[in-house]
Amino acid sequence: MVENSNLNDALKRFNEAQEKSIALQYASSILFWDASTGAPKSGADARSKAIGTVSGFAYQILVNDQMKKDLDDLMEHLDELSETQRVLISNTKKEFDKLTKIPMDEFQKYNALTSKSSMVWEDAKEQSDFEMFEPYLTQVIEYLLKFAEYRGYEGHPYNLYIDDFEEGMTVDQLNVFFDELRARIVPLLRRISESGKRIDTAFLTKLYPKEKQEKLSKMLLPMLGFDLERGWFKESVHPFTMAVDIDDVRLTTRYHENDFKSALLSTAHEGGHAIYEQNISKDLRGTFLATGTSNGIHESQSRIFENNFVLSEAFLGYLFPILNNEFEEQLDELTFRDFYEGMNKVEPSLIRIEADELTYSLHIMLRYEIELGLIDGSIKVADLPKVWNEKMESYLGITPENDGKGVLQDVHWSEGLFGYFPTYALGSAYAAQLAHYIRKEVDVDSCLKEGNFKPLTEWLNKNVHQYGSLKKPTELIELITGERLNSKYYCDYLEEKYSKIYNLK
């Protein structure tokens, strides 16, 4: 037990460490931003030394004996702290344990392995050679299993890795979730394929000059609710969002001149992430809680803007005349129906990141099943290509011509990122659930028909964004919708949207 004044000292030290840690995180983020938005490749060595040094200091600030003692003392007196402090201390304690329960030398070996492994993966993907990657993936999984023992877990060891990205989510819940998706989306996709309807998307691959696409993105972002004055919008090879402060939220897109959807949708997607970060309560500024609460909730904000809002019939109806004006030649003689259906065409494809809204979750489901099997031993690494191809055939009706376009397509596993994929599907489901509840308070379609996102964004600001990481994802969804994650809304939404587009009964 500690005295009150000691408690205050511990809090003071914690706050100082938090401030320094956030400052160093700021520096690391800017180094990443710099590297991704134009820094010369030739400076990579100097940059990686700088990133290593800054991370080293960040580690020392959070992981030391004083911090251990302070966190233990504070955890014993959680009831004497404010809500914000309670969440902060518990989260940091959890992070501290995660960083310290694994012996340092093993963690360093693991980091060396994943660094090598992701390089090997790149070549293996290029050469479509799974055998090259196999021993590395095998080792990565061995480490994850060993680390799970060090860290401790309840139920399934994979729970630990899900929890790293989506706190409170478990294998049991995900099994139910994906069972529902499988039961409803797979048949829906079959009905679409069997409908015989052919949608022409030739207009999407005409030439759309980059400058005009950029102009469109810059018109779209403030329309959605992103404040360009409190952020920075640039171009990069892979689109991403990075919040270095509530008042400095950065996002990128990329332009493909022969792919009209690409930049428009990635801008809407990153815009959703960025609007989340810009609207966190300023009361949380300067704390670890001033960021989105989980990968799944973050993804729900990008998906709701990208799919539920921008790709809706209502908003595309508003956008169509504007686009017609800007891209007269490219959209010549196209009816709105053709445009809307072309933008939402469903087509099973091999590559996750190119998938349409409907088939996307099937790509994720497949990865979830494989991750679970790899962790519980029911799937052997050596069998991965076979398992992958069978599942692709079963869910999407297509088989990759090679492993580069199949099991080797994503970088995640080579970096040890297990438990990350499911959050993509959770994001879409959360988005649909939230969209359902927004409709109880806001006339969503009328707003979208007028290009008026304000009531929608404000609803999200109030119900989701302001809390930052103060609420856990499960807690937040229940607080807003009065129920836990419910995949019904997502499946209903997909069925309704695509039944209409494909004239299904």
Place this chain on the structure above:
Amino acid sequence: MVENSNLNDALKRFNEAQEKSIALQYASSILFWDASTGAPKSGADARSKAIGTVSGFAYQILVNDQMKKDLDDLMEHLDELSETQRVLISNTKKEFDKLTKIPMDEFQKYNALTSKSSMVWEDAKEQSDFEMFEPYLTQVIEYLLKFAEYRGYEGHPYNLYIDDFEEGMTVDQLNVFFDELRARIVPLLRRISESGKRIDTAFLTKLYPKEKQEKLSKMLLPMLGFDLERGWFKESVHPFTMAVDIDDVRLTTRYHENDFKSALLSTAHEGGHAIYEQNISKDLRGTFLATGTSNGIHESQSRIFENNFVLSEAFLGYLFPILNNEFEEQLDELTFRDFYEGMNKVEPSLIRIEADELTYSLHIMLRYEIELGLIDGSIKVADLPKVWNEKMESYLGITPENDGKGVLQDVHWSEGLFGYFPTYALGSAYAAQLAHYIRKEVDVDSCLKEGNFKPLTEWLNKNVHQYGSLKKPTELIELITGERLNSKYYCDYLEEKYSKIYNLK
């Protein structure tokens, strides 16, 4: 006395500290670059916390008891070290003493003062109100005098502050230098004024679209020898160069659409700085010596490209047809003679940063005399506006209409930057001296007439750039030219160039 193994340990610790220090310097630089090239203003608070935290760690790495002991030990064994190590250790010891001889609390008070002082200066300049700024400047000078006592100095206390920017330079040498400049440039300017020749510069202020100016800058930089692949060229409010690594050298310019000279010359100027940093020997990489050796030598590299090369009759003769092609309308019916003379017109003006090549040094001379007087007490702060205006009248024949355009025009003094100004004039003089010696080995005019900078840049790479900070400025100039700084070359160059333009006898 220490054992050899202890010496090795000390060196090892020094190298580790150096590596971390350079990594943190890298991070600070990128934060500055980010802020200067587009980061949202609204993120300034978070950024300044990050900069403060990173500097704090950088200070701790270099200033601690172990480092003090190691430096003392190593200083006793300099003769056992390599040349690079000797220079590194001596420089660091000097820096260490500078940082530690001033009591920490006074140094912090001084930092708070200059931070406030530069804010007050901004308002004072805006309102042209010297009295507002006077008490701050008075205090800044009091601190500088007090710090000089703590730090110790030989001869004049101002020697200390000159040495901070131009190691080895002294009041005695600068007095001789500026006496020579005064004796030759003031009469030259008078003869130009009395020549009655009128040069028309109307073409300079026509509309030059930014995109075309940018294209010109991007053509010029690689022509001068800057490797765009190992650097980054962007736009910012104030042009600057920043080397974060030998292979990552960044520079900016700014475009004024109604001022043709501005971007062209600032690109050449920053290009000179940047070419220096790109061509430092890679043997020095990762050490504190992998940067230009002094402000004056750095400035000589920017000036030689800007004035001696780009503004020469030979190179402008090469450039003129290219410009005519690009800016047909703006340069319509202009003869090369009119173009060359317009680009090099001499006109006494109030503002240093807008001054032409000839009058620039007079602006610096005036500031040098005032700094010296303020430090030795022969000029009172309260008398500054009067002294300023008298000197302006005496050297340039014009008097500012107010203090905002006079004594308050530069930020330097408000930040405590005394001893910095002289290096601008030294840079021009070094440039002329180097240009004189280049001619002994290279046919400079023939190269410039063909736009072929390669032999010139290679000469500078070999004689100046490669050494980084391995040689002191004085040492370097003697090594290259066989003599110390000699203002004769600069005065000769100016007389020859302007006599021809103004048809002086």
